[in-house]
Amino acid sequence: MARRQKKKQEISLFPFLDILACVIGNLILIITAVVLESVDTDKLADLFKNEAIQKQTEENLETIRKLEESLEKLKQESASSDSRVQKAQQQLVEAERAQREAKGRLLNVPPPPPPPDEEDTAELKKRNLEIQEIIAEMKRIEAKIADKKKKPDQSISILYANKGGSGVRRPFFVEVKKNEIILIPNDLDFKNLFKDEKPIKIPAGKIANDKSFEKLMNYVKDQKAIRGPLRRRRDTIITFLIRPDAVTTYNTAKNVVDQFEKKYEKELAVIPLNNGDYIVESLSGKAPLPGKGEILID
Helix, strand or coil: CCCCCCCCCCCCCHHHHHHHHHHHHHHHHHHHHHHHHHCCHHHHHHHHHHHHHHHHHHHHHHHHHHHHHHHHHHHHHHHHHHHHHHHHHHHHHHHHHHHHHHHHHHHCCCCCCCCCCHHHHHHHHHHHHHHHHHHHHHHHHHHHHHHHHCCCCCEEEECCCHHHCCCCCEEEEEEECCCEEEECCCCCCHHHHHCCCCCEEEEHHHCCCCHHHHHHHHHHHHCEECCCCCECCECEEEEEEECCCCHHHHHHHHHHHHHHHHHCHHHHEEEECCCCCEEECCCEEEEECCCCCEEEEC
């Protein structure tokens, strides 16, 4: 049989720890009692009381400060109200004084005049008519003055001399500008030729193929005088009025006329030469224009 082992004896420390805890607790109580006996409780009470009094004093001072601020605001508002009241009283006094003065002036107003009779009414109408006439005359004078102050439009007057008489061919004026030519209406040929009295504008690039310009050249070629020094001779000539910046356009138009003359040189021949050539009667002439401005044909 197996031998039974002997149990080891253990020492319990629980009673010792309990005793130690009790001793420590008693010591704490004793120390606390000793400390409390050594402290002056009256001084502590006074200290706490003084702190409470100081805090209450500070609160009272803050309340007093706020009350003083409120009092100052009330004083300012009161002063402002007093000034408004005084101003209103002054205005009232002024109004009463003005009312008294108005009543005094009303007493001094003369009675109204009697109504106008027929003679006065007629005289008044006459005066009104005279005033209206004077105003109308003043407006007319002002309009004339304004017209005279305006800068006059520049124009170029061309005298339509003898209109084909005295052996001088009648001009058919064509204005030459930088980019176009303009067939200028006249009282003798234009309306019969074009059935209109408005100027005909032809761009420079279309002169060679333009029907109106071709019609004009044919008209000048075929138009002959019935009587006078130019009897049975051409009495019309295309006269180019050339602007200063239109030389290139004039050359274009002149080349078209030259080609037309060459095409009909036999019809335009005046004097035959021995070499078979002809002295051709020109269909065009030229005259320079001095500058800008509308052309006026007189």
